[in-house]
Amino acid sequence: MRVGYTRVSKFEQEDALVQQTARIEKAGCSLIFSDIESGRSDRRKNFNKMLAMCREGDITEVVITRIDRLARSVMTIAKTVSLLESLNIKLVILDAPVEDSSSPFGWFSLNQMAGLAEFESRLLQSRVNHGLAHFRDQNKACQPPFGYAKEDGKYIPDTSVHEGSGKTHWLIASEIIDYFLIPKASLRNTIQFFIEKYNIKFSPPGLRAWLRNPVLQGHTRYNVKFNRVNPDKWDIRENTHQPLISKEVYQQIETRLSENRRLWGRNFDGATSNTVGLHLLSGQLICGCCGSKCYVHDKKKAMGVRCKKRRIYGNSVCTNKTAVPLLKIIDAVDQALCKKAFELNNYVVTSQPDREDTPEIIELKSRLDVLRSLPQDSIILDAIEKTILKIQQLQQQNTHAASLGLRLQKELVKTFGDSEFLQVVPETTKRELYKKFVKEVTVLNGVVVNVLLVDVLR
Secondary structure, eight states: OEEEEEEESSGGGHHHHHHHHHHHHHTTOSEEEEEESOTTOSOOHHHHHHHHHHHTTOOSEEEESSHHHHOSOHHHHHHHHHHHHHTTOEEEETTSOOSOTTSHHHHHHHHHHHHHHHHHHHHHHHHHHHHHHHHHHTTOOOSOOTTEEEETTEEEEOOOBOTTTOOBHHHHHHHHHHHHTSTTOOHHHHHHHHHHHHOOOOOHHHHHHHHTOGGGGTOEEESOTTOTTOGGGOEEEOSOSOOSSOHHHHHHHHHHHHHHHHHHTTSOGGGSTTTTTOSTTTTOEEETTTOOBEEEOOOSTTOEEEEHHHHHHOTTTOOOOSOEEHHHHHHHHHHHHHHHHHHHHTOOOSSOOOOOOOHHHHHHHHHHHHHHHSOOOHHHHHHHHHHHHHHHHHHHHHHHHHHHHHHHHHHHHHHHTOTTHHHHOOHHHHHHHHHHHEEEEEEETTEEEEEEEOOTTO
């Protein structure tokens, strides 16, 4: 199969993505993978999906418009080209054809183009860094935290009036500090109090980060984006504006945060990074009231599953107050999977039916009919072209999904079609099977409302 890959770094470059797609479709690709992400990232979803299909042996050729669409890193380009060569997959570059990438000339050409792609990326990053350095040298304010506003590049108290209370946001910010420091206060009850009083919502990590923000002490901070939990790496410029809290108050806040962590930090398995994903179906359980994720709340024998949003924000946000035992949920999921396996085992396909369009494709086709009925000008014609390309892209993705569905059908019948299998399967294997076949499970007030399985018949 001949597939294409397109990429732009920002949503604003949608026209460029459309142009790439049109050229690659013209080159005869049956499936196109697209990403809107930086070429220096190795975590692009559809890029890695394409490489996975390459490893499975489903792809014979990969088509791109330019080498920098593949990546903007010499190392990533080299690894990708090497992988494609090892799998005997031909890489087609429309703007710079290389007949044989394994030949000395082909190798040299690809490495030259890869080096140029990374050079352009590094040059742009250098310009951005110079601009940021100039910004910091002037102690300019970044995004102001709650309670502050920005004026002439400096932080100032936010004196705008909060709708409903008539108080300024600066005064409310001071109230939050005072409430958090009263005896037996915690992040959770502080959050719930200010939701009910002012309809101002923080998450626990958000409130914790706000309380520790140096801006509240009158300082300006930089180098935060990739170091939010590493304050040692922050670049802090002291005494640049009016503080909300003193150094002594900040020490009290740190003491209270430490106490809060000892009291509440370890009684909720879904809340800590080292336990998320530990239990079966973790991340797949949905609250039937507010749609939030549900996790195991305690380590008792029943292992009750509760709504995370309710535990944080209280009854004003979610009324799902009764926990569901995890074993009860697992039993309901197993029954649903065994039933589906039985149905698939007795499902005989006599002929392959025409696949129906998805709701998204139906909507796009309806929009296309409307566009074609309008008086034609350059803008309408451009919209028609984009809509057609989107329809074709979705149809190609559906074709690929159908081939994957056949594999999933066989695996589902093989695993959950045998009742004895469920008695002996290791928990680690079962966790992976749930991730593959279970889309989500909805729970509400002690009851399993719905088990939604992945549609393997798509």
